[in-house]
Amino acid sequence: MTTKDKYKKVAYYPGCALEGTGHAYNRSTKAIGKKLGLDLVEVKNWNCCGAMEVKNVDPKLQTYLSSRVMSVAANEMDMDVVMAPCNGCYHNLKKAEYDLKNDKESVEVVDRLSKKAGHKTYESGQVETIHALDWIKDAIGEDGLRERVKNSLSGIKVANYYGCMYTRPRHIFPEKDAGPGSESTSKPHFMDDLLAAAGAENVDFPLKTACCGGAHTLSDSDTSTKLVLNILKAAKLAGADVIATECPTCHTGLEMHQIRAEKRLGVKVEIKILYFTQLLGMALGLKPKKVGVHENISSSLSFLKERGLA
Amino acid sequence: MRPLAELESGLDSAGESPDVQDGAEQLLRIGEEVLEHWITVKGEVPTDDRREGFRLLALHRQGAKGDPSFNACRETCREIVYHYNLITMQPELADSTNRLAMMKMICSHLFLFVSGKMQVAELGEFCCSSKPIRLESEYNAQTTKEA
DSSP: OOHHHHTTEEEEOOTGGGGTTTHHHHHHHHHHHHHTTOEEEEOTTOOOOOHHHHHHHOHHHHHHHHHHHHHIIIIISOOSEEEOOSHHHHHHHHHHHHHHHHOHHHHHHHHHHHHHHTSOOOOTTSSEEEOHHHHHHHHTHHHHHHHHOSSOOTTOEEEEEOOSTTTOSGGGOTTTTOSTTSOOSSSOOHHHHHHHHTTOEEOOOTTTTOOOOGGGTTTTHHHHHHHHHHHHHHHHHTTOSEEEEOOHHHHHHHHHHHHHIIIIIOOOOOOEEEEHHHHHHHHTTOOGGGGTGGGSSSOOHHHHHHTTOO | OOOHHHHHHHHHHHHTOSSHHHHHHHHHHHHHHHHHHHHHHTTOOOOOOOBTTBHHHHHHHHHHTTOGGGGGGHHHHHHHHHHHHHHHHSTTSTTHHHHHHHHHHHHHHHHHHHHHHHHSTTSOOSOGGGHHHHSSGGGHHHHHHHO
16 A cells, blocks of 8 residues: 555544644644545544653653544554644654653563553554644645645745654654655755645745744743744744644644734734645645634734735 | 853844944854854863864864754754855845844754753754664664764
8 A cells, every 4th residue: 555545544643732722733734634525534533642741750651642633543443544644742642652662671660551441452563643734745745735725825925834743853763864755854845845835935944843832832931932032033033924833732822822912012923823734735626614714823814814814 | 162141142232233244253153152052061172173164163063973863954054054155245235134043043042052052951852853863772873974
């Protein structure tokens, strides 16, 4: 089976953020899946991936929590691929996969906890974890997108922001940096490729993998605001109208701190922030509401109307 | 090594320098000094080595040794070098002023990242997603590889 065929039906792991602050990402991911004829089967009774909170207290417990999601997909749903659109979930599932392949103690802990919880122990390699970017890129591809575009993103200048967890640490992403066609950990380009295929003009954005301070957005808000403000200003300086995101934590952080920067520091940066799935969805002819534009914190509707997307 | 506050104020003047080459040199030096701060607070002596021709990259590598979360600024350092090269190799280009302004933004990000990291108790807990990987034991081998 080719990768293209394999990705046509995947286990969908939205994760906690996509049921809360990142609901627009959930909505738009499902909407473009439907539009593109791709089948998303939500992981049954999924649990938290262990996120940052559990991982910082007990990394092995995080490995177990992520492994359970993969175990359900593999052993209870007979799926080969788990697609996680959230960078945090994607990162954690990949990390769990790495741990279970390379660390005996993790294997023992996961086995013990799985038995205690009453489900089959996940074994490394049972499923392939992918990001939403891999999913669209491989299942549809740039040519496939070009054929399906109804409202070109032509004239929209986009700074693609990947955040820090999509590519780091490198060793948990063995499929990246693997030659032509693979994703790069130093200069990721999958989002750039997909949006360019939909007609957008990508700007050269040097902070595409820079830290947004997401982890400290509550404990050290001022640092987060300054980091986000710098990202917004750099995107603006690069000539972007929009920052495209592919992580709910980054997205929410950019939106919230854009507002906070104005309130606390008196600095307003006029730039729109949209999930790449929202932009692709509108390019495919979906209405803004279908891709959850109304669920974003910042308003982009008038901009989208100006550009003929709404 | 100048104090962090002085480095922060130096970002603006360097980024707005009418002499783009001089501005790029100043920003590169600020980047190095920011990393020197990080290495010094960890109790080490900043290296004078160069990697790929740049001390900045050698300092970043030194700063990330045993602390993979510091790799969150790896590409930022490489972008500083990239912009430095663009500016100093073709200073006559019309958009060199914009490139210098962008280099300032990137240096500013490095400054914010490192200074923010230093503010947090016990140093280096800034990127909590990487915390477990920084723990001792089974991750040591990968730590070396990543650094």
